Amino acid sequence: MSKNIVERYLVLKNKYRNYDTKYALKRMQAFRLATQELSRKGYEVALELLGSINFGIVDPTSDVDCILLLECDLHKDQGSCPHHCNNLTFVKAEISKFVTKRLSPESFNIDYLDSINLKYVEEKIRTETVLGDETLYCLLFYRNIGRPVNRPLFIPFCDQLEENHDFVKEIIPWASEALEGYLNTNQHRMSFNKYNERIRARGLSLPEGLQQELQAYMEGES
Structure with a gap:
């Protein structure tokens, strides 16, 4: 596997985003408004969106995979809040409720794959104890x-x-x-097939350069 697999992934992602669907753009806006609404309520939250919305190739039923980043003083000594954390539970519910209502009648799931407590991150950086910390690895x-x-x-x-x-x-x-571990999953490989099918369904053809980049990425060429 190529050492520059991360760089290849980034190039591929940016090329696919040239095909952003209206559903992807609407969802991005809905999530932005949800974080603004939470901020007004005193909850500082951000997200990293993965999956189809990350590549911009979204249809009305595409699920959303995301990483939740929040400031939580209750568990600032932990990289991520436990599942029973009141702040975590409230924020997840509010985001899902806001986005679902705004994008109705679209029906899709919002899956929170991971969470990171930014208060923990802030303290680790302040005390210069960042080396070997997997939470910080995950954030970056x-x-x-x-x-x-x-x-x-x-x-x-x-x-x-x-x-x-x-x-x-x-x-x-x-x-x-x-990223290599993720690349080797059938789900990841099948996702690109879905993205390509959605592009073609819009009457567009895949540029040769994109097809070559995808093939090189899948084969791990240098």
Whole structure:
């Protein structure tokens, strides 16, 4: 597998986003408004969206996979809040309720694959204890492979981590291994087939360059 698998993924993702559907754009707007509404209620929240919306190839029934980033003082000593956390439970419910109502009658699931407590991240950076921390690995990994909502809430943390050369040296092999594992799943490979079918269903053809990039990515060529 190529060492630059992460770079290939990013190039491929950006090329697919040229085909953003109206459903993808509407959902991005709905999630942005949901985080703004939560902020007015005193809950600072951001998201990294994965899956089809990350690539922009969305239809009305496409589910949404996301990473939840929130500020939680109740569990600021933990990288992610436990499932019973009141803040976590409330925020998830509010986002789902707001987005579902705004995009009705579209019907789809919102799956929260992971969560990160930004209060924990802030403290680790403040105390300069970032090396070897998997929560921080995940934060930077999600930022690079996902599609952000309310980016200003957490991007300063990512910038500070990227300025730490020792941390970057640690995360590169970790991120490559994580993405390779994801690439080797049937679900990931089948997703690209779905994206291509949706593009063709709109009467568009896949450029040769995109097809070649996809093939190289799937085969792990350097």
